[in-house]
Amino acid sequence: MPQQDGVNRRQFISRTLPGAVGAGLTTGGVFGTAAAPEDDAPRIRQYRPLGRTGFQASDICSGGPTDPNILRAVLDAGVNYIDTAESYGRGNSEQIVGEVLKNRDRKKYFITTKLHVEKQPGKQEILDRFAKCRERLQTGYVDCLMMHGAPNTGQVKMESFHEAVRQLKADGHLRFAGLSSHGPRDRENYDPMDKVLLAAAEDGRFDVMLLVYNFVQREQGERVLRACREKNIGATLMKTNPVGKYLGVQEEIRTIEDQGRPVPDSYEQALKRYEQEMEAAQAFLQAGNLREPGEIRDAAIRFVLKNEAVSSVCIRFSNFELVDASLKLSGSVLTGKDEKKLSLFRERCGRLYCRHACGECEAACPRGVPVNTIMRYDHYFQSQQREKEAMAKYAALPGEGAAACRDCAGDCQRACPHGVPIQAMLHLAHRRLTLI
Ligand code: SF4
Numbered sequence: 001m002p003q004q005d006g007v008n009r010r011q012f013i014s015r016t017l018p019g020a021v022g023a024g025l026t027t028g029g030v031f032g033t034a035a036a037p038e039d040d041a042p043r044i045r046q047y048r049p050l051g052r053t054g055f056q057a058s059d060i061c062s063g064g065p066t067d068p069n070i071l072r073a074v075l076d077a078g079v080n081y082i083d084t085a086e087s088y089g090r091g092n093s094e095q096i097v098g099e100v101l102k103n104r105d106r107k108k109y110f111i112t113t114k115l116h117v118e119k120q121p122g123k124q125e126i127l128d129r130f131a132k133c134r135e136r137l138q139t140g141y142v143d144c145l146m147m148h149g150a151p152n153t154g155q156v157k158m159e160s161f162h163e164a165v166r167q168l169k170a171d172g173h174l175r176f177a178g179l180s181s182h183g184p185r186d187r188e189n190y191d192p193m194d195k196v197l198l199a200a201a202e203d204g205r206f207d208v209m210l211l212v213y214n215f216v217q218r219e220q221g222e223r224v225l226r227a228c229r230e231k232n233i234g235a236t237l238m239k240t241n242p243v244g245k246y247l248g249v250q251e252e253i254r255t256i257e258d259q260g261r262p263v264p265d266s267y268e269q270a271l272k273r274y275e276q277e278m279e280a281a282q283a284f285l286q287a288g289n290l291r292e293p294g295e296i297r298d299a300a301i302r303f304v305l306k307n308e309a310v311s312s313v314c315i316r317f318s319n320f321e322l323v324d325a326s327l328k329l330s331g332s333v334l335t336g337k338d339e340k341k342l343s344l345f346r347e348r349c350g351r352l353y354c355r356h357a358c359g360e361c362e363a364a365c366p367r368g369v370p371v372n373t374i375m376r377y378d379h380y381f382q383s384q385q386r387e388k389e390a391m392a393k394y395a396a397l398p399g400e401g402a403a404a405c406r407d408c409a410g411d412c413q414r415a416c417p418h419g420v421p422i423q424a425m426l427h428l429a430h431r432r433l434t435l436i
């Protein structure tokens, strides 16, 4: 087996306890806690109620599995919630889940898959696509079917989806319905993430949600989590770590300069401002004795786990090193030191984060650039090792993407309430996503 970024499967397994799924649960407090940890082995130590589904989900779960060996390892370490989608790797992620689960006790795991339904497919199309999901997953039933990335409140009421869900439940192929939202996708027809998810909570037909929540982008998520708690809806999280690879960006700026390519004045100003933000971020790193901002990741995950309305944090495990680092956080508690780090990060680096599920500046753009969507794809490229997929998604966007930002006065930047130097970030994202 190939070595995986510092920690390979054998090293990983030798430090995990076998058969941890559902084992050793106690019922004290809100959360079930696995047997008291006597070591720092990477394994699940806490299970939380997944709303009214009645399932006890591992507090860290597998989001969009891409490698069967990694998935096997995390399941062996106690992960029992798997979030996948029809569109992840064009069905490949579901196939991996099916392969890995086929020889395991199906009842111990909760599988969520998702379908994009923005184009308003009819009931039969939804049933047909779901049947293919189930085939790839090699399972008689799926625990939860979510609307994937619901863009607006109107979508929540889509009757063909609800009729399909009713039939699938009656046929015993589905147990629960859910939805996820990223917020903006296009300017014409979107509502902010919290509005979409609050409408879904109010609707009453959704049992589980997948939402953006992290220590910088808090307000929207906290509103939704309160509603989930009130209505007993399971809440799973994505984008819990807002920290990007900022240091690499400095090198990219140097490359542009070294290439001696003509850069419009507006870009130079944008890049200059970005560099100033970078300097502030560097100061933060030095003050915190950190090599890179990613080192605050543990505190970032502990921050979201502190919220009792959170059922599980979805992590896209791309290598064993990440598995190791993430599972160690199961059941861990946010410390005062963590809180100080996070608050310092917010102050010094918060302006370098284009908030997921935001899009507030997009109305100010005269050229209709989907700012937040482009930055999400850039996040996939930079932080989730999904380079090809991110580039394909970017290429499929209508219009010319961030190429439209050339020679622009940068109205989006002035409209951003968080002071993000977005014009330069769009420029750099465009370079990455088109490999120019
Ligand atoms: S640049 Fe600012 S306003 Fe625009 S999407 Fe990003 S965080 Fe939101």
Ligand code: SF4
Pocket (backbone or CB within 6 Å): 364, 365, 366, 367, 368, 369, 371, 402, 404, 405, 406, 408, 409, 410, 411, 412, 413, 423, 426
């Ligand atoms: S730089 Fe100009 S074109 Fe690009 S998103 Fe901002 S306002 Fe729109």
